[in-house]
Amino acid sequence: MRPINNLTELYAISKRIYESLKTPSAVVEYVKSPNKAKEKYNQIRKETRLKKEFELKIGKRLSSHWALVRMVKDEDEFIKICRKAFRLTKSYKSGKLKQIRKISQGKEFIIIIGSERTGGSYVKHHLVNNISGLTTNDEMIIQEGIPEFKFLANSSKHHDNCLYQLMLWLVWIDMKYKNQTTIVKKSAGFPYAYRIVQSLLARAKLTTIITTRHPGAIYRSSVEGPKVIPIGRSSYLFGERAPEWWRKAGKFTRVLHFWHLIYGKIATNLDENTKQDANVIRYGNQEDAIKKVLRNVTDGNAPSAEKDMEDDPFVLTKRNYSSFWTSRVSQSVIRDTKRLWQNQNMRLPIDPENIK
Structure with a gap:
């Protein structure tokens, strides 16, 4: 067992999980080309702004992996959790709850x-x-x-x-x-x-x-x-x-x-x-x-x-507050939303004219 040290390792681990479980491509589409990802990451790792943009783009796909990788003790635990999550996902989609x-x-x-x-x-x-x-x-x-x-x-x-x-x-x-x-x-x-x-x-x-x-x-x-x-x-x-x-x-x-x-x-x-x-x-x-x-x-x-x-x-x-927020437009949207809640037997405690 060893700790996960960097982004490149996370790519590789996710790729292995993908191959072993044949998960939906939308879940791990960003790890299909780990070598290209590694090359691109190495090119931009020294440039803070580009690195941030890159990681934000990747994170949009699976931010839970980034959080999880910082919390687990090692690679084995990471893979164990991901495998079980994939199995439960399949169970849910087949109606087995x-x-x-x-x-x-x-x-x-x-x-x-x-x-x-x-x-x-x-x-x-x-x-x-x-x-x-x-x-x-x-x-x-x-x-x-x-x-x-x-x-x-x-x-x-x-x-x-x-x-x-x-x-x-x-x-x-x-x-x-x-x-x-x-x-x-x-x-x-x-x-x-x-x-x-x-x-x-x-x-x-x-x-x-x-x-x-x-x-x-x-x-x-x-x-x-x-x-x-x-x-x-x-x-x-x-x-x-x-x-x-x-x-x-x-x-x-x-x-x-x-x-x-x-x-x-x-x-x-x-x-x-x-x-x-x-x-x-x-x-x-x-x-x-x-x-x-x-x-x-x-x-x-x-x-x-x-x-x-x-x-x-x-x-x-x-x-x-701008006068816009007491205009007919904003009042109309708030009243429409309140009616929607009323139709669902709920009360939205917001008044159009009372801004805080």
Whole structure:
């Protein structure tokens, strides 16, 4: 057994897994030519910018491998996890869910979904801090982009890829957290295919937290902070290439489209049980929601949570908003999304005129 030292080795290992299991080409298409990949990587490894672009491009295909390779102890463990994930992927596609669901049986999964810049990271941070057994440096748990379900926003092209990554995540939990009863996961991509998640966790207790916020506030927060909402000319919302109308549209229009899409997907992808039990949080009310969830998880109260949030309080930032966000266009999109939620017997706690 030996550690995995670099990107080139990861290519070779993934190639061997591909050959031995005959997995879908979409999952590992980037490792079909390991020699060419090695040559290209060696050419650009000294140039930081190109190297970053190259790795980002590769990571788009299978970011779970990059996280996993940093967490496993050696090559053997990496291959063992990948093999099992591939077998479970095949089982899922053939309708055999018993073995997959057995992994989650007896556990409680707290899943946090919603747009970026809605306070979900704050919720995740304090839940992880107050639930013993979870480690804040485990990328397979903490990384919000794993599994990469965000690529299913408007396309099923990467379905097998995303499904395989979900299996990797479950296998990792089974191996490293077998005795851990509660798992916290915040995912940027789960809203686009949450039915799959609910199906696989059918034997577990599932707590779904949905974080919400006015689209104008999401946009302004992203402009002034990390630019994480997918409103660039090239967006994962459209797979390989964004349509012409998107490329010509202004940022305000793109934000409204993204906001309507993600919260529409959430409402239509939740099953009836999840809808009834979901904790829908309006931005600014994170602390109350954290306390409520922790009380349910710990069968009482979580005294450490009070001190934890006292040291790191949630603070609303005052911002200036464009008149666009109180225009008829934005009000119409918000009302349309609220009606969509109502049709699903859910309530979206966002008012068109109230921006925070």
